[in-house]
Amino acid sequence: MVEEVRKMGYLTKLQVISRKNNTEQYYLMWPAPIGKALELVKGEPIEWIIEDKRTIILKREPVNKRKKVK
Numbered sequence: 001m002v003e004e005v006r007k008m009g010y011l012t013k014l015q016v017i018s019r020k021n022n023t024e025q026y027y028l029m030w031p032a033p034i035g036k037a038l039e040l041v042k043g044e045p046i047e048w049i050i051e052d053k054r055t056i057i058l059k060r061e062p063v064n065k066r067k068k069v070k
Helices: 030-036
Strands: 014-018 024-028 047-052 056-058
Touching: none
Parallel strands: none
Antiparallel strands: 014 024, 047 056
8 A cells, every 4th residue: 555645845935144254144944834844843953965956855863863952
């Protein structure tokens, strides 16, 4: 039996902050429903993996390996 995978998508805009020293910082904000669905925790370390120019993967530690953040 094949299990159906439900996908969830939200559109967001990338923000770019230009600094005085000619550097830029890029900010991508997660919509709250995505953070809640993934049970993200403030200060939790995540890893961004660039698969190609159109695909970025978010990787988290398994629940039993995550450190508690104070």
